[in-house]
Amino acid sequence: MAKVMTVLGEIGTEQLGSTLMHEHIFASSMGIATHYPQFYRKDFMEYTIEGMKELKANGISTIVEATPVCLGRDVRNMKAASEASGVNVICTTGWWGAEPPYLGPSTAEQWAQCFLDDMTIGCDGTDIKAGILKAAMDVDGPTEWKVKIHHAVGMVSKQTGAHIMLHTYCPKETPRHQLKALQEEGVDMNKVVVDHIPETTDMDFIKWIYDQGVWIGIDRIPIILFPGEYAVTTETRIKTIKNMIDAGMADRLLFSHDVQFCSTLFDNQTQEMQDYINAEYPDGMLSLKNRIFPALADMGCDPDALWQMTIDNPKRFFES
Numbered sequence: 558m559a560k561v562m563t564v565l566g567e568i569g570t571e572q573l574g575s576t577l578m579h580e581h582i583f584a585s586s587m588g589i590a591t592h593y594p595q596f597y598r599k600d601f602m603e604y605t606i607e608g609m610k611e612l613k614a615n616g617i618s619t620i621v622e623a624t625p626v627c628l629g630r631d632v633r634n635m636k637a638a639s640e641a642s643g644v645n646v647i648c649t650t651g652w653w654g655a656e657p658p659y660l661g662p663s664t665a666e667q668w669a670q671c672f673l674d675d676m677t678i679g680c681d682g683t684d685i686k687a688g689i690l691k692a693a694m695d696v697d698g699p700t701e702w703k704v705k706i707h708h709a710v711g712m713v714s715k716q717t718g719a720h721i722m723l724h725t726y727c728p729k730e731t732p733r734h735q736l737k738a739l740q741e742e743g744v745d746m747n748k749v750v751v752d753h754i755p756e757t758t759d760m761d762f763i764k765w766i767y768d769q770g771v772w773i774g775i776d777r778i779p780i781i782l783f784p785g786e787y788a789v790t791t792e793t794r795i796k797t798i799k800n801m802i803d804a805g806m807a808d809r810l811l812f813s814h815d816v817q818f819c820s821t822l823f824d825n826q827t828q829e830m831q832d833y834i835n836a837e838y839p840d841g842m843l844s845l846k847n848r849i850f851p852a853l854a855d856m857g858c859d860p861d862a863l864w865q866m867t868i869d870n871p872k873r874f875f876e877s
């Protein structure tokens with residue numbers, strides 16, 4: 558029986574249940590959560606635990622918490638929230654975003670050792686171990702730092718068999734660079750999920766990703782847009798998911814929202830922005846269940862089959 562590491566220790570894959578594959582319980586800038594938690598809403602722990610209990614009551618058993626150190630990873634509070642709510646939490650090591658300053662010419666091998674330590678010894682001075690690796694590439698493409706992190710993550714996966722989640726920017730086809738770096742390290746593509754796919758409508762490119770033997774991360778849906786940003790709409794994203802299902806990709810889809818319970822980004826917005834976020838996300842991490850799956854059902858998808866995908870596909874992913 559395959560095992561998965563959570564913040565409360567290992568569980569069997571049959572215990573995962575309905576799993577959201579890319580969410581954030583807490584997200585901030587590096588160091589803020591531990592030093593200046595006042596940038597979160599005052600009741601952030603109570604608010605989080607209440608939200609997680611609501612997920613549990615709605616049949617969701619597991620969250621993959623996609624917050625590495627540079628996004629303010631807080632494994633102690635993740636553990637407390639998991640204990641209080643009964644939701645399994647799989648925490649992340651690896652990196653998101655740009656190169657931090659004051660590191661000199663750090664090597665992929667050094668980073669690989671850091672990430673390996675997070676998975677085998679524990680994160681942030683605790684014995685809480687990371688259960689998945691993460692690497693990211695965005696609109697600025699394959700910078701030296703981002704390629705290096707992909708190689709580091711690839712080294713750990715090759716050595717341990719750990720799974721990898723990729724933050725991508727599909728309008729610029731970053732998965733081509735990201736998968737190349739992982740393939741150069743000999744990573745098994747069956748252990749990789751390529752996230753943020755609904756940001757593109759290019760079915761030829763999505764088919765190319767699928768044909769690499771990876772898993773398809775369906776998230777950022779609904780989409781929250783900040784003033785001046787452009788992205789394809791939530792409705793278009795739903796159509797793209799339908800197109801993927803019609804194209805025979807249902808066996809590889811891993812669903813989530815990529816939202817946060819508590820984020821120093823969202824918690825410090827103007828009232829106008831808060832109102833917009835609340836209007837777009839009245840259901841939070843229940844949006845798939847309450848809004849997206851019903852919309853897909855209206856387009857002819859079987860709602861029971863969609864829900865079953867949130868159980869069967871993560872289990873098969875973590876057993877791969």
Ligand SMILES: [Zn+2]
Nearest residue numbers: 579581623815
């Ligand atoms: Zn995310």
